[in-house]
Amino acid sequence: MTASQPAPSMHPTPPATERAVVLEARNMTRRFGGLVAVNDVSFDVREGEIFGLIGPNGAGKTTLFNLMTGLTPPSSGTLTYRGRTVTGLAPYRVAGLGLSRTFQNIRLFKGLSALENVKIAQHIRTRAGLWQGVFGSSRQEELQVERRAWALLDLVGLSDRAGELAANFSYGDQRRLEIARALATEPQVLLLDEPAAGMNTAEKGQLTGFIRQVRDQFDLTVLIIEHHVPLVMNLCDRVAVLNFGQLIAVGEPAHVQRDPKVIEAYLGGE
Numbered sequence: 001m002t003a004s005q006p007a008p009s010m011h012p013t014p015p016a017t018e019r020a021v022v023l024e025a026r027n028m029t030r031r032f033g034g035l036v037a038v039n040d041v042s043f044d045v046r047e048g049e050i051f052g053l054i055g056p057n058g059a060g061k062t063t064l065f066n067l068m069t070g071l072t073p074p075s076s077g078t079l080t081y082r083g084r085t086v087t088g089l090a091p092y093r094v095a096g097l098g099l100s101r102t103f104q105n106i107r108l109f110k111g112l113s114a115l116e117n118v119k120i121a122q123h124i125r126t127r128a129g130l131w132q133g134v135f136g137s138s139r140q141e142e143l144q145v146e147r148r149a150w151a152l153l154d155l156v157g158l159s160d161r162a163g164e165l166a167a168n169f170s171y172g173d174q175r176r177l178e179i180a181r182a183l184a185t186e187p188q189v190l191l192l193d194e195p196a197a198g199m200n201t202a203e204k205g206q207l208t209g210f211i212r213q214v215r216d217q218f219d220l221t222v223l224i225i226e227h228h229v230p231l232v233m234n235l236c237d238r239v240a241v242l243n244f245g246q247l248i249a250v251g252e253p254a255h256v257q258r259d260p261k262v263i264e265a266y267l268g269g270e
């Protein structure tokens with residue numbers, strides 16, 4: 001994976017605690033029958049942060065992502081994005097506001113090429129855009145979409161396989177293609193659901209640097225669900241820990257790692 005170096009900033013990045021709050025989750029709860037998959041979860045994510053979400057299997061991490069991106073309506077609670085309530089909006093509206101995601105169970109168009117997957121994502125941002133994408137946009141717009149798709153494939157190291165069907169890609173490559181597709185929607189917040197799953201050791205090793213570079217290059221705020229603990233601890237500015245749907249700790253990785261509740265619930269079991 002390659003990402004060209006961002007231009008050096010004229011202003012030093014302020015510490016996370018002084019940056020603007022981008023996302024405010026307040027008392028988010030989701031019940032499935034008698035099961036409370038996400039239980040009264042509140043946290044803030046600040047501009048430019050890489051924010052990790054960890055917890056044992058079934059802790060509620062993917063459900064929380066689904067609540068945040070409109071896939072699943074919450075039973076109660078709200079998510080505010082730059083002061084605007086997002087909960088209740090359809091997924092394409094949430095994506096249109098600038099929140100884009102990848103999926104734990106990869107959701108590429110497997111019968112389309114890598115290039116087509118990324119091109120379509122650029123049209124998916126709004127319904128109007130999709131309509132235009134399917135039924136015709138100007139030649140110049142199409143060229144722009146094509147150029148951008150190639151650049152994104154290049155970024156994730158897949159431009160030499162642009163014409164291959166997504167179905168033929170390894171899991172690791174499909175995850176990288178999903179990241180390119182998510183970036184094609186021009187997000188401000190990128191939510192990655194287990195991006196290292198299916199990647200080999202070398203790919204996992206590269207992922208930390210790659211996510212940081214993408215964050216810097218596209219001025220993103222990143223939320224990441226990840227089981228690979230060393231990756232989370234190296235990569236994230238802050239980490240939130242879910243256990244049985246409840247948020248049991250939020251803080252810097254080193255701090256969270258020492259929290260007895262976390263050790264008992266999760267890290268102790270590693």
Ligand SMILES: Nc1ncnc2c1ncn2[C@@H]1O[C@H](COP(=O)(O)OP(=O)(O)OP(=O)(O)O)[C@@H](O)[C@H]1O
Binds near residue numbers: 032056059064
């Ligand atoms: N649509 C659904 N209907 C019923 N139960 C659900 C549904 N989605 C999730 N659950 C349940 O909610 C709980 C949380 O699941 P979730 O997938 O969010 O956990 P997770 O932390 O992402 O787990 P993993 O690390 O294994 O991916 C689990 O007990 C799961 O079985």
